[in-house]
Amino acid sequence: MSANTIEHNRSRQSFEGLSSVWLFGYGSLIYKVDFPFLEQRPAQIEGWARRFWQGSHDHRGTAEAPGRVVTLIDQPDARCRGIAYRVSPEVFQHLDVREKNGYLRFTTTMTFTDGSGHAEGLVYIATPDNDAFLGPADEADIARQIAGACGPSGPNAEYLLRLAESLRDLGDHDSHVFALETLLRNPAVD
Ligand code: SIN
Numbered sequence: 001m002s003a004n005t006i007e008h009n010r011s012r013q014s015f016e017g018l019s020s021v022w023l024f025g026y027g028s029l030i031y032k033v034d035f036p037f038l039e040q041r042p043a044q045i046e047g048w049a050r051r052f053w054q055g056s057h058d059h060r061g062t063a064e065a066p067g068r069v070v071t072l073i074d075q076p077d078a079r080c081r082g083i084a085y086r087v088s089p090e091v092f093q094h095l096d097v098r099e100k101n102g103y104l105r106f107t108t109t110m111t112f113t114d115g116s117g118h119a120e121g122l123v124y125i126a127t128p129d130n131d132a133f134l135g136p137a138d139e140a141d142i143a144r145q146i147a148g149a150c151g152p153s154g155p156n157a158e159y160l161l162r163l164a165e166s167l168r169d170l171g172d173h174d175s176h177v178f179a180l181e182t183l184l185r186n187p188a189v190d
Contacts, residue, residue: 005130009096009105013122015089022121023095024110026050026082027070028159029124031166034098035091042170043084043110045123048072050080050174052142052160054126055134058101059153067149067156068134068142070163070177071103071126081172084110084121095124102130139176143183157184 015021020038023029024045054071061067072080092105103124111118126133137145149156164181167174 004100005102005104006096006100009092009099009103012105013107015092018089020086021089021092022110022119023085023087023091024082024108024121024123025085026072026080026123027163029085030083030170031162033085035085035087035094037085037087037091039086041084041116042081042113044079044081044113045072045108045110046079047074047076048080048108048125049075049078049176051136051176052146052180053133053135054102054130055132056101056149056151056156057132059151060156060159061149061151065149066132066134066145067151067159068146069156069159071133072123081113081167081170081174083170084112084119092122099124102126102132104130139179140183143180144187146180147184147187160184 050070051073052068052070054069055066056069057063057066060069103126105122106125108123109118110121146156146160160180164177
């Protein structure tokens, strides 16, 4: 599948008759909120693990030196914490451009971790069949790749560090993200 998903996403869900839609954010959508929202709540989704397995040559890297950003990997016993935003459907015009490098919108059930119940909503996932997918690698190698990449949105390291910080603020312990953070801060610790 082509890494540019803008057209593909436009035809995936119909927003007809909806005044708002829930969006689950688990990566940069947690800490870089460059879109208007009606409300936000901490939330989690079941069966998905956050991994730095998606390549980024348009935001946090270049074609020559791609960075790594997060996507979700299907894993039955996993759960992923993040932030749910209730947005008006027009906001997806902006989000589809922002998430165009391989991410498709999927429907998911999110559980609000403040005890306020569940909702159906959308989440952007870069699946293994997209051209920019990099897949698993040794965490030390992933950390080295992140340390050396920089793109139009800034250093790849900033993406990792801001995500780790936001997950800590949410009370999450994501062992993959925190291990990469430690490796990035202490390059000698292998
Ligand atoms: C997300 O944050 O939910 C999607 C991945 C990203 O934009 O970093």
